[in-house]
Amino acid sequence: MGWFFRALNSSIGKKFLMAVTGVCLLLFLIIHLINNLTLYGGPELFDTVVKNLEGIKPLVRVVELVLVIIFILHIFNGVRLWIENKKARPVGYKINGASENSDVFSRTMFVTGSIIFIFLVVHIRTFWVSFNLGHPLADEHQYYQIVAEAFGDPIYSILYVVAVILLGFHLNHGFQSAFQTFGWNNKKYFPIIEKLGLIYTIIMVIGFASIPIYFLFFYGGNL
Amino acid sequence: MSGNMNLTLKIWRQANANAVGGFVTFNVKNISPDSSFLEMLDILNEELEVKGLDPVAFEHDCREGICGACSLVINGRPHGPLDKITTCQLHMRHFKDGDTIWIEPWRAKAFPIIKDLVVDRTSFDKIIQAGGFISVDTGGVPDANAILISKEAIETATDAAACIGCGACVAACKNASAMLFVSAKVSQFAVLPQGQPERYQRVQAMVKKMDELGFGSCTNTYACEAECPKGISVRNIARLNREYFNAKLKSENVEA
Amino acid sequence: MIKLNAKIPKGAIEDKWTNHRFNMKLVNPANKRKYDVIVIGTGLAGASAAASMAELGYNVTVLTYHDSPRRAHSIAAQGGINAAKNYPTDGDSIKRLFYDTLKGGDYRAREGNVYRLAEVSNSIIDQCVAQGVPFAREYGGHLDNRSFGGALVSRTFYSRSITGQQLLLGAYSALSRQVGLGKIKMITRREMLGLVVIDGAARGVVARNLVTGEIENYAAHAVVLATGGYSRVFFLSTNAMNCNTTAIWRAHRKGALFANPCFTQIHPTCIPLHGEQQSKLTLMSESLRNDGRIWVKLKPGDKRKPGEIPESERDYILERKYPTYGNLAPRDISSRAAKEACDAGKGAGETGQAVYLDFADAIKRLGKKVIEERYGNLFEMYELITAENPWEVPMRIYPAPHYTMGGLWVDYNLMSNVPGLYVLGEANFSDHGANRLGASALMQGLADGYFVIPYTIGDYLAGTKFQAVKTDHPEFQKEKVAIDEMTKKLLSIKGKRTTDDIHRQLGRIMWNKVGMARNEKGLKEAIQEISDLREEFWKNVNVPGSAEDLNQALERAGRVADFLELGELMAVDALDRKESCGGHFREEFQYEDGEAKRDDENYTYVAAWEFKSPGEWALHKEQLEFEYLKPTVRSYK
Structure with missing residues (x-):
């Protein structure tokens, strides 16, 4: 198995790991969004969905564990690449013309990634911990209410929207970047992949960001 | 005037x-x-x-x-x-x-400054020495027309082979990565019939040497392509990745 | 007295090389690693020679002043490489390539050498394809050919307009492979400054480490110089900025004869001068002449723009004067025709120092797409430099110094008169006579390196009893002291002129008096002026910095010091040769229509000059014999 780990530790291997974990997370986000969109169906629908998930808890736990591993690999590998890449250029340029040869999404992956990580921690604290580790409302299966309360806080909602936009930055580059890393770049298909990436990103950003906005402006009054 | x-x-x-x-x-x-x-x-x-x-x-x-x-x-x-x-x-x-x-000057750990604006790019030569060639001795080769090569393949190979080894890709890359340089050479030989026998060995040896020399990793910003004086495409990097995975999966050489 | 023996094998011309290879002594494979060979230069000739010799098993050390062997100026050749493959079946053969090359060189080259060159040309193409050189292909997958000046067949293999680059990278990859295998020691950023001759034979070199300034010794059983040409003596040329004569000149000073120094080629298709600040001239591939038509204004002093000049008032000079070859007339003839027209005031553009190269007809006939495919990057390059769009306005071109047919004298084995000193490629004089045809330089460089030296060096090594020589031999020390003294001198003058300033002045003398057209008066003046300039250089140059680190000013000064001696020899040689042939045109010797008038009775010889002291040489003559092709008036009409 030496060859396998050597391969994963090579510069291309590390890219590959980033891309594989990234693609898993892209897929996870789709499921996550579908789940979230049930909020628009009202408290009853959402609470039922969450309650049903409670019913298959062991399976959910396994999926969650896999997700955690993927996240950790993605984050750990990203940080490691960032440190190594910094070392590859110990002295930087006085004038940096990067804005003229590359796009902002690709250059800011570490920054957007880091912010998303912080957001992730807060997000887990707000929702996952509340749903799973004891919250008076959760005990009564009033999950919808937890969400509504959280997004009722304008500061939280605004930060959530900002984070989702930054996530969009991350996804926009990550989507096509993964295909490039897998070697699936081809004159014919790659422009389509880039467009798909953009569409995916826009759907994700609008989808996720609409929820706090909905709660803040439209639902907030009814709380 | x-x-x-x-x-x-x-x-x-x-x-x-x-x-x-x-x-x-x-x-x-x-x-x-x-x-x-x-x-x-x-x-x-x-x-x-x-x-x-x-x-x-x-x-x-x-x-x-x-x-x-x-x-x-x-x-x-x-x-x-x-x-x-x-x-x-x-x-x-x-x-x-x-x-x-x-x-x-170009700034990269793998391109140390010698004086003023002059940097040492020997690392590029070392990568080529590790595998950027087709192993053929002088003489004893078949007639030049014995193996046909499609126009499409020769165009792809020439696009990649146009690399002048200046190092602008490394200088432009925020990670000082040499992937475009390496991928250009790997691509040239990967699409030509003459390059097939050493295909797996070449890509593994060149990537290994590149990593040893302290270049960074590629994060697909494509600054290299934008600054390349010969317009070498990042599609070559995709091909390099592909070649590398293929080599790792298909070659039975466990030492590489 | 030096006796010149070209060592051309006996027998029919077709058999000479084959017989010679059989008659040569061989080195036992197990013993090859006991022989050390130094190669200076990593262009086509140097890289291919080093790789091939290392493959055979010799211990090879390669020095280059570049940071990487891939930078050598062979890389800039655009158009292509000739070979007698006859793939298009248009009547080509080894004999025809031999004939074209010898005739193109105006019968001032050796039959034996030229035939061998044509003979091995096909192997070069095979070798390069096997290395992965991406030559252009037809849709069916076969190799494509184009035609070039001086030939009526399509025998030129090419890779877009980067053929030189692709061939060099092929040789570089072969070299790199041997470096990786440990058979070649590749030493970059070293400039050879002295040849070490022990008991009459070349046994090593002394080189400056260009980063630390240290003078280093390298000992070997044989030394191979593949250091290119000396067109930079003109200051403005198509050569790279670092091209120089130093390696061959220092060998010349150590006894190697310099042959036909005045045979220089002025290339017709270069981008004209923009002004005083110009540092070099840019060549555009001669292949442009396949489809471009060269013309000038019929009326001297016509101020109209090219588009406003009607057909009837244009003079298509080459088509008119040379209807058979037309725009594909050889380089020397085309260059001279351009100069004549410009001198008569018919030149193009503001300066009048240019002729038009017009693609309007070709675009009409073949369509923009075909022209784009063939010459797209040349058009781009032209626009980049001149800020003029060649799709709309005809290109302006003018001749520029490009290649030097002269070089160190070598015998059939490519060995100079100093035993153990081999000279390959442009650095030697051997194959192109008085003029080189397009796409033949790449052919010669690779022929010498891949297919000649690997055989001939073995014969020398196997047949010679060597004394053990190490780098602590007193001759190395002597050479080092001389170099140190010269460096110290250069750094201590602290005069008022820069090296480039003096070099530029030398270039002007060379261009005006030892350039495309020469005459006795001008040459005599040039000899005096160069000698004076040399004196001034050693009194009034200012070379800053120290000898102990990277000092590009010092590098340049050393090279210009050598050019200042070589320039004079070129004029001396041109003065001696009282005939016109190929690139050497003496105004006194021409036919009434202005064509070059050769004097076969008195000048069918190679002029090989022996160095006595700066400004003093002794002439040795190697008579050329033509058994197969009797010299005729070279006509392209």
Whole structure:
């Protein structure tokens, strides 16, 4: 198995790991969004969905564990690449013309990634911990209410929207970047992949960001 | 002559590999817009020489954009503000009278500075020595027309083979990665029938050497392609990745 | 007295090389690693020679002043490489390539050498394809050919307009492979400054480490110089900025004869001068002449723009004067025709120092797409430099110094008169006579390196009893002291002129008096002026910095010091040769229509000059014999 780990530790291997974990997370986000969109169906629908998930808890736990591993690999590998890449250029340029040869999404992956990580921690604290580790409302299966309360806080909602936009930055580059890393770049298909990436990103950003906005402006009054 | 320019230059100067470097300001006068960027530096150096001062060391040779010797990050961009040319092909008509121009060397751990704007790019040679060739001795080869090669394959190979080894890709990459350089050579041989026998061995050996030499990893910003004077495409990097995975999955060599 | 023996094998011309290879002594494979060979230069000739010799098992050390062997100026060749493959079946053969090359060189080259060159040309193409050189292909997958000046067949293999680059990278990859295998020691950023001759034979070199300034010794059983040409003596040329004569000149000073120094080629298709600040001239591939038509204004002093000049008032000079070859007339003839027209005031553009190269007809006939495919990057390059769009306005071109047919004298084995000193490629004089045809330089460089030296060096090594020589031999020390003294001198003059300033002045003398057209008066003046300039250089140059680190000013000064001696020899040689042939045109010797007038009775010889002291040489003559092709008036009409 030496060859396998050597391969994963090579510069291309590390890219590959980033891309594989990234693609898993892209897929996870789709499921996550579908789940979230049930909020628009009202408290009853959402609470039922969450309650049903409670019913298959062991399976959910396994999926969650896999997700955690993927996240950790993605984050750990990203940080490691960032440190190594910094070392590859110990002295930087006085004038940096990067804005003229590359796009902002690709250059800011570490920054957007880091912010998303912080957001992730807060997000887990707000929702996952509340749903799973004891919250008076959760005990009564009033999950919808937890969400509504959280997004009722304008500061939280605004930060959530900002984070989702930054996530969009991350996804926009990550989507096509993964295909490039897998070697699936081809004159014919790659422009389509880039467009798909953009569409995916826009759907994700609008989808996720609409929820706090909905709660803040439209639902907030009814709380 | 009318239309000639006066310019302020901020040039990185460093006495040798171990010395502390810094920017030094120079003024050059009466530069013709038809002069090349390097001719402008020649004029500066002649002025310095006539005063008995050490001229600014910079690398250059063919001055027609093919040898790959010239470098320079000009106002933050490798080979200057224009796309798809080398510094020696950059003409002063693309600057304005009174401009301030910042001139820096390629910066990468794998390209240490030797003096002023001159860096050591031996690492590129080392990567080629590790596998950037087809193992064929002189003589005893088949007739040149014995193996047919499609026009499409030869065009792809030539696109990749046009790399001049200047290092602008490394200089432009925020991670100082050499992936575009390596991928160009790997691609050239991967699409040609002559390159097949060593296909797996080559890509593994070259990537291994590249990693050893302290280049960074590719994060797909594509700055390399944007700054490449020969417009080498990042599709070559995709092909390199593909070749590498293939080699790892299909080759039975567990040592590589 | 030096006796010149070209060592051309006996026998029919077709059999000479084959017989010679059989008659040569062989080195036992197990013993090859006991022989050390130094190669200077990593262009086509140097890289291919080093790789091939290392493959055979010799211990090879390669020095180059570049940071990487891939930078050598062979890389800039655009158009292509000739070979007698006859793939298009248009009547080509080894004999025809031999004939074209010898005739193209105006019968001032050796039959034996030229025939061998044509003979091995096909192997070069095979070798390069096997290395992965991406030559252009037809849709069916076969190799494509184009035609070039001086030939009526399509025999030129090419890779877009980067053929030189692709061939060099092929040789570089072969070299790199041997470096990786440990058979070649590749030493970059070293400039050879002295040849070490022990007991009459070349046994090593002394080189300056261009980074630390240290003078280093390298000992070997044989030394191979593949250091290119000396067109930079003109200051403005198509050569790279670092091209120089130093390696061959220092060998010349150590006894190697310099042959036909005045045979220089002025290339017709270069981008004209823009002004005083210009540092070099840019060549555009001669292949442009396949489809471009060269013309000038019929009326001297016509100020109209090219588009406003009607057909009837244009003079298509080459088509008119040379209807058979037309725009594909050889380089020397085309260059001279351009100069004549410009001198008569018919030149193009503001300076009048240019002729038009017009693609309007070709675009009309073949369509923009075909022209784009063939010459797209040349058009781009032209526009980049001149800021003029060649799709709309005809290109302006003018001749520029490009290639030097002269070089160190070598015998059939490519060995100079100094035993153990081999000279390959442009650095020797051997194959192109008085003029080189397009796409033949790449052919010669690779022929010498891949297919000649690997055989001939073995014969020398196997047949010679060597004394053990190490780098502590007193001759190395002597050479080092001389170099140190010269360096010290250069750095201590502290005069008022820069090296480039003096070099530029030398270039002007050379261009005006030892350039495209020469005469006795001008040559005599040039000899005096160069000698004076040399004196001034050693009194009034200012070389800043120290000898102990990277000092590009010092590098340049050393090279210009050598050019200042070589320039004079070129004029001396041109003065001696009282005839016109190929690139050497003496105004006194021409036919009434202005064509070159050769004097076969008195000048069918190689002029090989022996160095006595700066400004003083002794002439040795190697008579050329033509058994197969009797010299005729070279006509391209």
